[in-house]
Amino acid sequence: MTEPTSTGVDHRLASVLCYAGWWVTGLVFLFAERQHRGVRFHAAQSLVVFGVLSAVMLASGGASAVAFFVAGPSFRLLQAAGNVVWLGAVALWLVLLLRTWRGETWRGPMGAGLAGKIAG
Numbered sequence: 001m002t003e004p005t006s007t008g009v010d011h012r013l014a015s016v017l018c019y020a021g022w023w024v025t026g027l028v029f030l031f032a033e034r035q036h037r038g039v040r041f042h043a044a045q046s047l048v049v050f051g052v053l054s055a056v057m058l059a060s061g062g063a064s065a066v067a068f069f070v071a072g073p074s075f076r077l078l079q080a081a082g083n084v085v086w087l088g089a090v091a092l093w094l095v096l097l098l099r100t101w102r103g104e105t106w107r108g109p110m111g112a113g114l115a116g117k118i119a120g
Contacts, residue, residue: 003036005033006033012100015039018100023047023050027047038105047118048114048118049108052110053092057082064082
């Protein structure tokens with residue numbers, strides 16, 4: 001028997017959807033889901049983890065754009081660092097989608113504590 005959610009979506013599917021659109025769907029489900037603690041945790045973890053990763057990628061892209069005009073050799077290094085962060089984020093995203101679909105709750109080492117507080 002599945003636990004009820006205030007969104008009317010199965011809790012396992014809702015948990016997966018929290019990660020589907022990175023921090024955006026996490027934010028949507030954090031506000032939409034009022035009842036199910038597990039879905040709220042996944043929404044908050046998605047918001048924290050992918051929000052931070054998005055900010056890091058944005059900062060890396062901005063820094064590499066500035067370096068393109070100011071210091072050519074630094075541009076390649078910053079661009080490579082941004083690519084590594086992006087690849088890591090995509091790998092983490094796929095792992096979270098798969099593990100959540102299986103019904104597992106993976107608590108990330110960096111975002112789980114804050115996510116738990118946000119989820120209430």
